[in-house]
Amino acid sequence: MLLADANSPVFSWNLLADFQEMWAYPFMVNAFRAGAIVSVVCAVVGWFMVLRRQTFAGHTLSVAAFPGASLAILVGVSTSLGYFGFCVAAALVIAALGRKGRDAGAEESAVTGTVQAFALACGYLFISLYKGLLEGPTALLFGSFLGITTGQVLLLAVVGAVVLAVLAVIGRPLLFATVDPEVAAGRGVPVRLLSALFLVLLGAATAEASQITGTLLVFALMVVPAATAQQLTGRPGLSLLLAALIGLACCWGGLIAAYYQPYPLGFFVTTIAFTGYVLAHLGRALHGALGRTRGSSFGLGGAA
Amino acid sequence: MNVLTQPFFQHALLAGTAIALACGLVGYFLVLRAQIFTGDALSHVAFTGAMAALAGGYDLRLGLFAATVGVGLLLGGIGRRGRPDDVVIGSVFAWILGLGAFFLTIYTTSRSGAQGGAGTTVLFGSIFGLSSGQTQLAVLIAAAISVVLLLIARPLLFATLDEAVAAARGVPVRLLGFGFLALVGATAGEATQAVGSLLLLGLLAAPAGAAIRLTNRPFHALALSAGLAVGEMWGGLLLSAEAPKLPPSFAIMATASAVYAATFLIRPSRAARPVAA
Structure with a gap:
């Protein structure tokens, strides 16, 4: 089902030639373009998400992407429409419910678990009603x-640019509202509105990531680069930049590996x-063990 | 021709009843102990374990149970000391699922005669595909889980509701937590065969959540949770038999979700939680 039959391309360590060979195929060029856009957008949005401790909302949104995409396939419209429609709608629902997610009581977690399982079951129903999908779900x-x-x-x-532009406008107050919501509210920052707006951005970013890594592995591009970057440096601007770079490296590295090996892209990106x-955790632990001898330049080794 | 008399349906009914019973019992304590996300984590592990076993050429269930029980014990081991936060959990389980996708590809591409739907089967279950031998084993394991859980139900409830007092009264709290997680692992392995690893969370959470909403008394809720789970399993199987277009996993999940949603309509005002968990 993958490229293994296409003369089985072999990876030579001559990167220039490899890229020329890969980019001779238009679909690989598109994959690299899409990967670059998605990984940067996801890393930036995910950076705020990790800071706001909303990974759980991200998980729920990514689950909503599966029935969205499969319904779009069943009805016969573009899957992009299904991804964006369902993810943004789910984000609005979560924002309207205004739940705390992480600190939820026993009952609320039972509700969430049921809703997620039901969403996945709906996706499965749509897939099995539509018989034509060769690889299944x-x-x-x-x-x-x-x-x-x-x-x-x-x-x-276009969606990525809009997300980044909105985030650039609200970034500073959002950071303020994230770090200290009470003080921010006292200073007149519209904390609730910002939180709802951010969830919508999160929905859009999740929808983008789902199209590359698949709905189950969205965390690989949303959470992990941001968490890695926040391990390496404590400065907001620098770690934001670092998260985008790490995301891009993961995505393109995964694409290169998936081109040469017959295994799914999601596996390589997550790995x-x-x-x-x-490595970032190990580097940090090592750094702590050796004592504070050198500055933050040390940690960059773990980023690759 | 009646579908209800077909052997595949009777196998599904038998295995489904046993599995639902175990899920209802274990799920009640899972919700009460606020460990739903342990169940989520174990469902991810179940997929990777099953795929690894298939790729290695072993029986699917061997990998399933080894992975879920092993990780259940592992989570019990690390859970008490450093409580890992959700960023760590998310990162680890994204990778574990990625690994599962890797084993799936190895299995479907390298083994001749491998059916391409194996991944779908593990993810979404195929209760109508159980053979009589598989049914017997599933019933036996589910019965064992239920018996063990009922035996430890009283001290486990005590340890769940008030851990400090239970420990002071000589209840082996840590051992119980450990044993319970192993049971959850075994249940996850069982439920994967019925509704698949992605949907088993619903089978654990929905009947228990509904039972907790309906009654405040713990043992009533435990019995109700098991009863609801079995009833929802029957309802789902019948629905799927009547409307063959609906996959059984979806029908079971839809019934369970509908029952849970109905409990919100019946008693919308009361926040029925027996304990401050």
Whole structure:
């Protein structure tokens, strides 16, 4: 089902030649473009998400992406529409309920677990009603980089640009409201509105990530780069930049590996991202053990 | 021709009843102990374990139970000391699922005669595909889980409601927590065969959540949770038999979710929680 039959390309360590070979295929160029857009947008949004401790909301949104995409396939409209529609709608619902997520009581977690399982079951129903999907739900769940059209790349770029632009406008008050909501509210920052707006941005970013890594592995591009960057440096601007770079490295590294190996893209992206995360933790622990001899330049080694 | 007399439906009914019973019992304590996310984590592990076993050429259930029980014990071991936060959990389980996708591809591409739907089967279950041998084993394991849980139900409830007092009265709180997580692992392995690893969370959470809303008395709620789970399983199987277009996993989940939603309509005002968990 993958490229293994296409003369089985072999990775030579000559990167220039490799890229020339890969980019001879238009779909690989599209995959790299889409990967770059998605990973940067997700890393930036995910950075705020990790800071705001809303990983749980991100998980719920990514689950909503699966029935969205499968319903779009069943009805016969573009999957992008299903992804964005369901994720943004789910974000609005979460914002309206105004739940705390992490500190939820026993009953609320039972509700969430049921809702997630029901959403996945609906996705499965749509998939099984639509018989034509050859690979079954695995491509939707674990990601695929084949068949990304130029139109989809354009849509990803437009949505990504809008998300980043809105985030640039609200970034500073959002950071304020995240770090100290009470003081921010006292100073006249619209904390509730910002939180709702951020959830919508999160929904859009989740929808973008789902199209690359699949709905189950969204965390690899949303949470892990941001968590890694926040391990390496405490300065907000620098770690934001670092998160975007790590996300890009994971995504492109995963694409290169998936081109040469017949295994799914999601596996490579999660593995690279997780390795970086573990290295960052190890580096930090080592750094702490050696004492504070050198500055933050040390930690950058774990980013690759 | 009546679908209800077909052997595949009777196998599904038998195995489903046993599995639902175990899920209802274990799920009640899972919700009460606020460990739903342990169940979520174990469902991810179940997929990877099953796929690893298939890729290695072993029986699917061997990997399923080894992975879920092993990780259940592991979570019990690390849970008490450093409580890992959700960023760590999210990162680890994204990777574990990625690994599952990797094993899935190894299995479908390298083994000749491998059916391509194996991944879908593990993720979303295929209760109508159980053979009589598989049914027997599933019933036996589910019965064992239920018996063990009922035996430890009283001290476990005590340890759940008031851990400090229970420990002072000589209840082995830590051992109970450990044993309970192993039971949750075994239940996750069982439920994967019925509704699949992605949906088993609903089978654990929905009947228990509904039972907790309906009654305040712990043992009534425990019995109600098990009863609801079995009833929802029957309802789902019948629904799926009547409307063959609906996959059984979806029908079971839909019934469970509908029952849970109905409990919100019946008693919307009361926040029925027996304890401050």
